Amino acid sequence: MRQGGHRSVHSIGIATLLAAILTGCTAPAVHPGPSEASNAAAPAPSATAEEDTVKKVPGLSDLPPGTLIAMGDFSGQGTTGKIQIKANGADHGFDVILTGLQPVPLAGASLELNSLPSTASEWDLQQGFSYYRYDPLSQVSDQTFSTPSVDYGGFETNDPRFMRTAVIWAAPPGAPIGLGSVIATATLTWDLPNMPAGPNVTDHGSAEGAQGQVSLGADDTPFSYLIAPNDTENAIAARFGITAEDLEWLNPDRFGDRLNLANITINLSMDSRGLRW
Incomplete structure (x- = not known):
């Protein structure tokens, strides 16, 4: 088929094919108590311990x-x-x-x-x-x-x-x-259990590699973005306080090189995922 x-x-x-996206949150630091403060420095956490702090967003x-x-x-x-x-x-x-x-x-x-x-x-x-x-x-x-x-x-x-x-x-x-x-x-x-509501997008202003035009939604939050020449995916993501993975999640039909095309409008809103402008 x-x-x-x-x-x-x-x-x-x-x-x-539904490719799983990994997102994570780091566990809060644990500060030693008085009886532990005089002990020798604890060894650095192992790679396994670090991996344990990363939570996988459930996929299908x-x-x-x-x-x-x-x-x-x-x-x-x-x-x-x-x-x-x-x-x-x-x-x-x-x-x-x-x-x-x-x-x-x-x-x-x-x-x-x-x-x-x-x-x-x-x-x-x-x-x-x-x-x-x-x-x-x-x-x-x-x-x-x-x-x-x-x-x-x-x-x-x-x-x-x-x-x-x-x-x-x-x-x-x-x-x-x-x-x-x-x-x-x-x-x-x-009805997909535990799926994210979407990243929190905030416009931090034009910067090198992210000089395109922003359109705002009814609540004055960024809704879409018109890519300017020489914009880059990472710079666009940084402008809006999100990761490149978030940007691709918001634009499942445009990712990688297709997020770097001048004069293409991309989505910044969960509600408009998959729509084209």
């Missing part, structure tokens, strides 16, 4: 297999049914369960998870950042499959909550599969 990912107007990219592989992490109800063009997404014990993805699809999917119908809301137009959904399953759906009302396949695809984050909508597509005329027209959409409601 093949899986897909990043799409543009003319192509469907490849994705769907940390959840018991079968844990329900998202669900939604399909509607549109007379189609009804439900989608459930469950952890399957692997950090490569999850299980998708489709139940009660009526009418049953047409030959060549396909499923994607899209970052745009279900109210988006068909044209916008075709442009939205998404994870697309290249295998057609079975022509039955109830079906289960894992996504992605073991050796194919790659999510850039272990937190897929920015996938807002499940979309069932009909194949284009004459094609065996693809983004022809929308058969049905389902708004996904995610």
Whole structure:
């Protein structure tokens, strides 16, 4: 089974492996008591002890297999049914369960998870950042499959909550599969235990390597950032008091070199993850 990912107007990219992100907090220092102060200096903590102070943010592989992490109800063009997404014990993805699809999917119908809301137009959904399953759906009302396949695809984050909508597509005329027209959409409601609420973003002002334009949200907090020429990922992150990993988490469709492109607008808000401006 093949899986897909990043799409543009003319192509469907490849994705769907959930790579775990590690964040950590260091335990507070323990100060010696009076009886310990005269003792010889304690040996430096071992690497193992230091590692013990780092807490892993739970990823999908940390959840018991079968844990329900998202669900939604399909509607549109007379189609009804439900989608459930469950952890399957692997950090490569999850299980998708489709139940009660009526009418049953047409030959060549396909499923994607899209970052745009279900109210988006068909044209916008075709442009939205998404994870697309290249295998057609079975022509039955109830079906289960894992996504992605073991050796194919790659999510850039272990937190897929920015996938807002499940979309069932009909194949284009004459094609065996693809983004022809929308058969049905389902708004996904995610429930991922212990996932972070997002980094605290504060604009500390323009600096070398971070001289782009900031847009503020309704609460006057940074919402998005227009990258300027010669900006760098680390400098942008430092400007907003976050790490480069935080910046990539906020922009799961743009990471590494793609966060250094001049005149590209990137997200600084948890609520806008996966959206493009």
